[in-house]
Amino acid sequence: MNTQTASTWHPVARAADLRPGANIVAGFAEGRELALWRAADGTPQAWDNRCPHRSVRFTLGRVAGNQLACAYHGWEYEAGSGQCTRIPAHPAMPAPRNVCAKTFAAVEAAGMLWVQLPPDVPDEPDVPDGLGTPAELADAVPAGWHFCRTLTVRAPAGEVREALAHRGLAAHAAPGAWRGRLDGVDIVALVLDAQPRLAFVHLWTQAALNSAAMQTLHAAARRLRGEVETQH
Numbered sequence: 034m035n036t037q038t039a040s041t042w043h044p045v046a047r048a049a050d051l052r053p054g055a056n057i058v059a060g061f062a063e064g065r066e067l068a069l070w071r072a073a074d075g076t077p078q079a080w081d082n083r084c085p086h087r088s089v090r091f092t093l094g095r096v097a098g099n100q101l102a103c104a105y106h107g108w109e110y111e112a113g114s115g116q117c118t119r120i121p122a123h124p125a126m127p128a129p130r131n132v133c134a135k136t137f138a139a140v141e142a143a144g145m146l147w148v149q150l151p152p153d154v155p156d157e158p159d160v161p162d163g164l165g166t167p168a169e170l171a172d173a174v175p176a177g178w179h180f181c182r183t184l185t186v187r188a189p190a191g192e193v194r195e196a197l198a199h200r201g202l203a204a205h206a207a208p209g210a211w212r213g214r215l216d217g218v219d220i221v222a223l224v225l226d227a228q229p230r231l232a233f234v235h236l237w238t239q240a241a242l243n244s245a246a247m248q249t250l251h252a253a254a255r256r257l258r259g260e261v262e263t264q265h
């Protein structure tokens with residue numbers, strides 16, 4: 034896992050992929066495995082993907098209204114706090130107050146779900162609201178742009194950022210956001226540091242592309258991935 038000295042926001046998933054009170058999406062950021070979901074009231078949730086009871090992955094469970102229910106023993110945890118609220122095997126027993134899922138701050142901005150992870154080094158001075166203000170996150174992708182695809186790159190995110198900079202793209206104020214042209218196509222690339230040797234690049238385009246421009250962009254993205262993975 035990378036050593037992170039200040040909390041920062043990570044573009045972990047497309048906001049539209051999380052349906053209220055419905056599905057659970059697996060996510061990664063800085064080597065952590067996350068369970069991403071949306072409560073029935075619409076609020077996005079980003080949790081450590083481990084049930085505090087016996088560590089079964091939350092992504093195997095189900096969303097029940099504003100609760101997440103673990104697949105194994107069915108313990109339920111409430112959106113927001115992550116507090117355990119119900120143990121089906123002991124319906125008359127109050128849920129223990131000290132059992133709580135590990136939760137992270139999550140916001141929706143620019144069509145993405147962003148998750149803020151705490152620093153790995155507790156003694157380091159932290160930036161109060163983390164790297165990336167709400168206004169910067171909201172401006173990461175200009176209004177009206179279209180989501181194109183997510184590129185998986187088996188290499189550190191830093192090498193993807195270097196490759197984008199080498200191609201003349203410029204870093205935006207929002208963490209992980211890069212703007213510029215890839216083979217003549219205007220793009221925003223949101224680079225997610227998923228694992229030490231795994232990056233996801235969410236590509237957004239200015240307009241819905243015709244098939245020729247789409248092929249150009251897909252070919253450019255594959256070349257970028259090939260170069261980065263070969264160097265690594």
Ligand code: FES
Pocket residue numbers: 084085086087088089103104105106107108
């Ligand atoms: S492991 Fe999740 S309820 Fe037991």
